Amino acid sequence: MRICGIRNDSLPRLLAGSGRATRRKRGLRSLSAALLTSAALVLAPAPASALDLFGWLPFGSSSSETDIPVTDPFPYTATLTVAGNGDDLRDKLSESSELVSEVERPPSGEAGLIARATSDFERLVGRLYVEGYYAGTVDIRVAGLSLEKALQMPSLPGPRPVPVTIRVTPGPLFSFGRIELDAEDGGEALALLETPAEYGLVPGETANSGKVLRAENRIVNDLKAAGYPFARIARREIVADHDSNRLDVRLMAATGRAARFGEVSVTGTEATDPDFVVTHAMLPQGAPYDPAAIERATKRLGELGIFSSIRIVPGEDVGPDGLLPMTIEVSERGRNVIGVGANWSSSEGFGVEAYWRRRNLFGRGELLSVEGSVGRIGDNSLSDLEYSGRIAFEKPGAFGPLTSFTTSLSARQEIPDAYRSRNITADAFVRREFDDRLSVRVGAELQYADEQDVFGNRTYLLGGVIGELTYDTRDDKLNPTSGINAVVFAEPAYDAKGGNFMLFTKGQVSAYQALDDAKRFVLAGRLGAGSIIAPSVSAVPAARRFFSGGGGSIRGYAYRNVGPRLAGEVTGGRSFVEASAEVRMKVTDTIGLVGFIDAGNSFDAIYPDFSEGVKVGVGAGLRYFTPVGPLRFDVAVPLNPEQDDPDFAIYVGLSQAF
Template identity: 45%
Template structure:
């Protein structure tokens, strides 16, 4: 059998491609490669690949395949990915009937792959045992193995001709409409390659315009594609049916076990009777996911809008285990090893209240047991206290910090609120009382501090552990009053990091970070050492010891009242699991609230290796100080999880 353009080349051929378009999307989305090794643990297979053991098929009909595609490699690869004969060539089908079904199904699959790449005049010829596949009967006796050949001529590239869209809103296009249409990435335009995926993608955007306008059942009423083989163009006519306008109806919740169902309903923040908006439903789902008590949250809209204009919504949830433990570790040749562990209960009283105990010890190996740092904290968190987007946090924490610059012991109790202002912006404020003992260059001192630490956090990164695009910005302000010396002060800090992908596959990323801060009010000795600004270490200027960069009194670093620091990295992904990261860090801290930029700057540079895992990249960095003091080490190594920033 041969499929090709009509013999009457001067005629216009109308082809309604509903099935082919759907298959094209399925073929494109399902094409993937698998690892080439596997192992089994507790009855489950991991990393199973194409060489894994194949189940024996009764009455299997082996075959050999000769697949020929007269086109460039991109189309040839698309045809190979679409062809079941090629993909399943190591899995013989059951009998001749199974082989024939697989071969005949390849006509639609391969044609759909060609349509997806703008090829509407292709020919496909499939032979089984030298005969056209449609001429072979299911009970035919085939040799073992049966010879199968597939010959594909993709034909010429077609481009879009006239585009007609009916059913768009009569009113002016809104900002939400533009976001839904995404004109910056619009492919269905006259003269563009007539890829079938562009039609399907455009349909989704047009439907989304009506959904954003409160029409939940908008759909594509009809789709007409007319291919003209004389001009090699495809005319497209789409008709959109907006369906009825609706309001959100009752909210149902299924799957709850220990979480109170009414609490879940309240946390969606959906009020029955409000206008239908898919963004409202999306935010409700994200809000439930952020609670941390559900392993899955799915949404089911009613099939029809009710006679009252209401559309009921059902949230189907699955609960996580309530208790969990976790931990982490990092290492530096200058700072030693750090270990962290925590235990957490995620649903104390049925409304996603969490209780968490944290413990950490650091500088292991860098100092003897007397020089270790310890920290412990107990944190209670209750979501939805004032609004569904507002959380209450209570914390009791203790810390002992021993570094070359100072030794401190502190106990802190705080309570505060955190409110999510948008999907990317969070604000928080708290009341904190801290009792601190500090021994440093200014002697031994005790401090009692009452403060109001507040923060704005914008997180527009695409990935928290391995970002490739977006920005992260934080602004911290802590007005405080030190009771022992009657000293008021304001500690302010701001940071900004940005990520820019230099390639479409995100294999080359330029990352930058900057931070600055200042303490206003009081002299250097009036501010506890653990509040002053110190630089150096794996999260600051790599190559210098932790908290070793700052103003000095004699040979002792005392920290500063202002600082700035910056870093830049070029992140190259060499293979799927290995990355190389050259970097440079710089910064300085100052004794006054306003930086004196004439003072020396500390600069460190180095090279890192990243090993990419499902949890994020493992980080191995080596750095050297470029502007060292006499006591600075010549090289430092760092190990951790996630990118440096």
């Protein structure tokens, strides 16, 4: 019987640490004899990296510096062959091999080539382990010489570029045999763990080394979640039986001492009040240690927008009282921010916007914003441009760390084809978070509007009380692939000019579902509806009525050109319903395609009675994924256009359509 045992506490690791070239020279014969003949491998892991489980480097990474010019470049050719296997394994090995993937970027001198080859040996063996092959051989030859002989030569013989050949014989595929989980602390720690199968270690399944790594991470995370901040894998035994092609795994966990959150301190603050940071983090002092609480605190501090980096670091030891001190390490961002943006569509024209923001105004996360925008730029005269200006103040933690207060004053002119509106609005809101998903916003609004539309010229002085409920489980706000986002809005209001009471209501829900594990195919859907209870359409300010059509509504139709009409002109409605569906496909990491259909309409009645039918638009789009969100390019066609609707419409913007 031939057995390969891999233990993490046996012997010093070969080929590890600094001075890799000299150690590799001394240890190459031992390593070759061990691996190339499938004899015993005895390795100890580097504590800093779990990826050293079986003595291999993280494949797909390169130790070379692309930005540093290579002195004395030494060209070579590389050929990799895999015995008895298809292209799939060969492709994976090629990705892991620096000799193959970096052949166009020669190393520095002969020593650099030999160093790359010896590093490749570890990478390729590691890749075989990842794929479940533990009896494979890797034969790398430089200028026809084995690595051991190449190291002994004063100069490499043969032609230039130097030929490098890599031959891999994977051997049989291994499956898991006996799986054991144990704990240094005895039964109490074991009671905190799941079964091996629930950690992905199932006898009979392919013995990929990545499964062992993932199981270890999950075991440690489970123990930390149970209140043990210094939990670790204390001992790992991997035994490969070459007669049965089985891999036996025994993992020994150590919990360390249980802990509770202790005193919280802050470092790195300059303009920010440290007490505000501690309060806003909401680490529950005295409660059992919980990594989820640290994650929530980090996210909460990050949402303030005033820090460029945030780390919450536990102390080195648990105190005699069981308390573990915590340190919040932050780095502050610049306090003044200037930004510009632009958008364009063939139906709505070109628009620009700019803003100035002062972060951390008084040292407790306050934000002062001055914003402005100009829209419908093109053939319009200056008097027919749309514009807006707004000044806003936001105070996080106004009534506790889960609340924020905002107030703003804005002025705008809107000139869609259906109406012209000039209005000034003042508002104030308090927002309360109940958890990461649920929040509510309540406040008041006062608006003066001077408008002209198909009903003539009218002025309004509208005051209202607003309530808004948001439920958001999206995994990514800019490019979601799972979850839902639901918003419900209500505002009872009174028009002092017209003497009319009104009730504005609106709701919208968007849902997202990835169809594959890589999240390259995503289905996205949106459904929205609203109602205004008012004496008539004309009693409602035109800018507050429901219009459909345009980039954020039914694509393909002219902006706000879908709805009930009077004398051929769109009046806006007291109700609406809209629905959208998209199929999103990521072609590469940066390029995506989208197919979509939008449908809906606005109606004169206070509920959608479908008296105006349903308008449908279809189209397709291109996405370019950037660090700040996907850049969107959509082309849409209206299937049942009316007056002023185009044959097709083009939309360009940042972020997904919904």
